[in-house]
Amino acid sequence: MLTAYQHLLRLYPKTYRKQFGDEMFAVFEDVRSELNHKGALARIAFFIREIAGLINGALREHLRTVFGVHQGLSIPTRRFTVRNEFRFPKSTAVLMMIILAGIVLALEKARVIQASYSDGNPVVPMEASHLTFFPTLALLLVIFYAAGVAGWAILFALRRSGVHRLADISGEPK
Amino acid sequence: MENLPLTEPVLLILLSLAGQPRHGYSILKDVERMSDGRVLLSTGTLYGALRRLLDDDWIERFEEEESSRGRQAYRLTPHGRRNLQLEVDRMKHLTRLAGLRVAARER
Numbered sequence: 001m002l003t004a005y006q007h008l009l010r011l012y013p014k015t016y017r018k019q020f021g022d023e024m025f026a027v028f029e030d031v032r033s034e035l036n037h038k039g040a041l042a043r044i045a046f047f048i049r050e051i052a053g054l055i056n057g058a059l060r061e062h063l064r065t066v067f068g069v070h071q072g073l074s075i076p077t078r079r080f081t082v083r084n085e086f087r088f089p090k091s092t093a094v095l096m097m098i099i100l101a102g103i104v105l106a107l108e109k110a111r112v113i114q115a116s117y118s119d120g121n122p123v124v125p126m127e128a129s130h131l132t133f134f135p136t137l138a139l140l141l142v143i144f145y146a147a148g149v150a151g152w153a154i155l156f157a158l159r160r161s162g163v164h165r166l167a168d169i170s171g172e173p174k
Numbered sequence: 175m176e177n178l179p180l181t182e183p184v185l186l187i188l189l190s191l192a193g194q195p196r197h198g199y200s201i202l203k204d205v206e207r208m209s210d211g212r213v214l215l216s217t218g219t220l221y222g223a224l225r226r227l228l229d230d231d232w233i234e235r236f237e238e239e240e241s242s243r244g245r246q247a248y249r250l251t252p253h254g255r256r257n258l259q260l261e262v263d264r265m266k267h268l269t270r271l272a273g274l275r276v277a278a279r280e281r
Contacts, residue, residue, distance in 0.1 A: 020225065023246055024217045027198040031217075053216025060222060 001032065001047070008051065011058035013065050096148075097141055104137050180261050184223050186213055188250065188258045191233060195249035198224070224248060232257060 005028050009021050028050065035043050180188070183205070190196060190204040201224075202215055215223075227233040232254030238247045250258065 016225070020221045023198055024221050026245065027202060027217050027220070030199045031202065049214060049216045050218070053218030055218075057216075057218030057222040061225075 002029065005050065005054075008054045008058075011054065013058075013061050015065075016061050097144065100140060100144060101137060104140060178257070178261050178264060182209075183213060183215060183219060184227070185261065187215075187220070187223055187227070188232070188254065188261075191248055191250050192255070192258060195236070195238075195247045197238065197245045197247045201248070227254065 002025075005025065009017060009024065012021070031046065035046055186205040186208055187201055189208065190201045196204065198217070198220060202217075202220055205213055205215055224233065228235065231251055233248050234251050235246045235248055238245065
């Protein structure tokens with residue numbers, strides 16, 4: 001656990017690690033030892049929170065050092081950040097992928113069962129079907145994800161260009 | 175003030191340091207206590223915010239005399255305290271206004 005944390009700390013830029021690495025590790029150790037007498041659920045939640053916090057923090061620090069992106073202290077209120085309707089619907093995409101995976105899996109199972117019970121066809125072992133199943137599934141997931149991203153990018157570009165406002169323009173001035 | 179309104183974790187960190195200087199673990203626990211367990215900071219989030227506050231000169235680091243394992247403590251700078259006061263004033267104004275508007279609607 002502690003080793004994993006130390007490894008994750010390496011995701012941060014060197015200067016940041018030098019400045020805060022030891023302190024962060026000491027605080028992590030303190031909180032972890034405090035959780036020893038708590039339930040497994042609390043420990044799991046803690047680790048998930050820590051991993052997410054480290055990855056997010058490291059990413060921000062790299063953006064700051066490489067591109068000079070300075071994340072301030074205030075709540076973001078810029079135009080882009082408050083446009084919730086233009087966020088990529090990640091949860092929907094994930095849900096779609098899960099449903100797609102379920103459908104593909106069911107179809108594949110059905111195909112194998114059909115092949116096994118068909119008189120004219122030789123019996124197809126499950127292992128052989130798995131060889132084609134996972135690459136197909138991966139390919140389909142990639143295609144769907146790419147299509148989703150492309151669709152979102154087109155919609156976003158159209159929205160940015162202001163084309164949707166054309167519908168609001170009437171022939172006569174008000 | 176460019177940096178206002180503050181995000182909730184940043185505000186809670188500053189409020190934690192308003193009473194006394196603290197080191198990382200103490201801030202983490204105090205924030206949890208102040209928010210009734212609603213805001214649980216990870217070490218990544220905490221030190222990301224501390225780094226930004228240090229950069230903007232809202233807080234400063236110093237060595238505690240009786241610290242174990244060379245822990246760094248943090249305290250508010252006069253600049254940070256002034257900005258925190260501004261944020262508190264802003265929130266007071268907003269709360270008062272919200273109270274008046276909601277009460278007017280209920281009448």
